[in-house]
Amino acid sequence: MGQTIIEKIIQNHTKEDVKPGKIVWMNLDIRSARDFGGPNVVKNYEREYGNAPLAEREKTFFTFDLCVPACSLKYADNQQVCRQFAKKMGIKVFDVDSGIGSHVMIEEGLAQAVSTVVGTDSHLNILGAVGCFGQGMGDVDITFAFKTGKTWFEVPETLKIVVKGDYAFPATAKDLTLYVLKKLGTHKAALKAVEFYGEAVKDLSLSGRITLCSMVTEMAGIIGFVPETSDSLREEVRELSGSEFSPLQPDEDSAYSDELEIDISGITPQVAAPYSPDNVRNISELKGVKIDTGFIGSCTNGRTEDLAQAAQILKGRKIKDGVTLKVVPATKRVYKEILERGILEDLFRSGAIIGSPGCSGCAEGHVGLTGEGEVQVSTGNRNFAGKQGKGQTYLASPAVVAASCLAGQIVSPEDL
Amino acid sequence: MTESVFSGKIWVLLDQKGRLIEDIDTDQIYHNAFLHITDISQMGQHALGNLEGWKDFPQKVRPEDILVAGRNFGAGSSRQQAVDCFISLKVGLILAPSFGAIYFRNAVNSGFPVLKCPELDELVAKQILETGDEIKVDLRSSEGSNISKKTPFPVEPMSAVQYDIHQAGSLFSYGKESAG
Structure with a gap:
């Protein structure tokens, strides 16, 4: 075998x-x-x-x-x-x-x-x-x-998940991830390694893969892999890490505990409502929820591509009065990239606060905490009761967080 | 050798509707506001401090009591304090249908006994296990016993590595005894 x-x-x-x-x-x-x-x-x-x-x-x-x-x-x-x-x-x-x-x-x-x-x-x-x-x-x-x-x-069992179909903006890698989490809940991948297949995941950039793999924790899984890689991904990882990228492939006759298909064709932006990450809804069900704060960052969505996605929406616009948006790059390198590419300026001019690189609110760091009654929409990976303070946290993509901060309520970027 | 038979009064973690609470995460068990604490004796007072309906658990629990929880107990972060807070309170054992992967390891490595009981939901629903019952389990046996109700119930015995580490006292003492 x-x-x-x-x-x-x-x-x-x-x-x-x-x-x-x-x-x-x-x-x-x-x-x-x-x-x-x-x-x-x-x-x-x-x-x-x-x-x-x-x-x-x-x-x-x-x-x-x-x-x-x-x-x-x-x-x-x-x-x-x-x-x-x-x-x-x-x-x-x-x-x-x-x-x-x-x-x-x-x-x-x-x-x-x-x-x-x-x-x-x-x-x-x-x-x-x-x-x-x-x-x-x-x-x-x-x-x-x-x-x-x-x-x-x-040694965990391995679950094979074939993601069928494709998505298009305003849906992003985060929405794919939240949708997969919605379908798996905290039972189906529990204590298992997961291998994700399908064109949509094969085409994910490094940042998109990080988003997907990070939330295998919320699926209660051990780890997630995306075995199929594109040329551009291999180039991206080689450039970033300075060494060749050659991930393993499974044997053809390897045994899986189960094989599931998840069809993501035409998904809209997804939002996880309080108080669990798998409490995922289509954004249409949550549109109009008033927000006080936005947070963009974390190990799930703190890379340059994530911040660029937000900046594209925020550029030339102003965050709604009374709303604060906190942005925290994942690393110093990301900070340098957003500085050099003008993303930082777009974020700053829209009214966002930029924190120093790190985990921030997820683990009671200094950025992204909520007070009682405060409603936050965040690109993080957890919204358990009390985790980031006494407020309520909704989980969404950088694009949805950015759009929602402009509108003062949960909205899809296409509604602006 | 450490004890391998445990008996004690059980606390069944039910919600307000009387259902076994599932997916209790490490922030509900031991909130991140207290992560800076490194002295185990100070951790007990925060056990279940963020779990609705159970915030007074540290005041109610007595040494050797047994905790009975729903599936995926200890989901979430890697904090050892979420195990240590129960050691601090001298809780004897935790029974659940399943545990968060990291939580389970942390408990094993600390020599704190956690046992899987896949049929727990049914046992609780049928009131075969209720708060206040006195139960007895042997870590290497697939049968536990409700002493109060004179009823046996099935549990999953510990795996060899888990049992060996438990018998040694902790991963550290196990590592020193064997080459690993």
Whole structure:
């Protein structure tokens, strides 16, 4: 029997026979911790291992992306704890100016196809976008990984999803993603690896793949892959990461737990209503919901292409009085690109606030929090009750968030 | 060796309509406002602090009590605190039809017992398991017992790796005992 992508990647990192349901010990290529989780990793490490060396310091990183630069004394302390440990151990810190760790790892070529990467970020499986097995873990797992370079993992079953049909603006990669989440809910892909097929996903750019793969977490899946690639995608990843992009393909006779078809033909923009990401509706059902704030960013929609999509709508227009729009680039590199391409100016002139690169509101960072009664429309990936504050969060594409901030209510870009 | 038989009073996490609450995410279990806390003794007071109807759980629960939850318990983020807050309260065990993947790992690695009970929805609907019942489970057995009601119920025994890590006390002690 052949192997699926996840089985092949794990097989590349263990001597044991890999099959779904089996727990194996797996070698890790990269292990990382953030400014949340990181201080606990340091505390665990020093308690369990004292000053003993890490397995491989050159494969171990801190990526600060949560509260950057620190906006509370606690985070300032926690970041400093990590910096001091990093200095002592000789490991690199991507500090508070870098941006979202998972994105930095793609840009730096650390997260490569067929590699294994763990860290204290539950959306680290976005690395599936570049054919890499990324997995978020807790601080005990990550401490153990720092010391041993290994982890145990139950080989997941793989679900095959064929996305049929195509979409066109005002629908975007985010709407495709939300629509797939609507169809899968939190049951169908639970605890599984997912392989997405079909022309529409094959044609996704890196940023679109990141959007799709990031929300496999909300589908309760382990990781998502898009095996088929276009020439332009391979070129895009090579240019960004500085190395060849050659993701694995599954064997022809590999076994899937199930095969599902999702037809996205002619979808309209999709919006997830409070308080769960899979509570997805067609925008027509939510049109007219008054909003107070907009947020564009996060590991799901914080790339240059996402911000450009918003800027195209905002250019030459003004955000409605009384509405605030917060924009946070995923990384410093994205910040540089939007600066050089004039996107930053378009956003600024429309009245948007630009935050420093990072995760922002999703994890109680400093941008994108809501007060009681506040209604936010966000390009993030989670809208659980209380997550970004006491307000209500709707999840949508950068285009819908931009349009809604101009209108002061949820609208599709075509309604402007 | 750590204990492998657990008995205690259960708390069944029901919503206001009396249904087992599903998809309880880590922000409902342990809100991100308290992520800066690294001292485990301070975490218990925030357990279920953002779950409607259960915010007084830390005051009500007693050591060795058992938590019974709906499917996909611990969905969401990777925070270890969402497990540690129950260790802090000395909760004995958590039973659910399924757990969030990362949450499940975190519990296993901490040596905190979490057991899958695929038929839990039905057991709760038929009132075979109710808050206040005293139950007993063996981590390696596929049968639990409701002592109060003198009724057996099915559970999924721990896998070998999970059981070994639990017996060692944690992933750290397991790693030191075996080459890994």
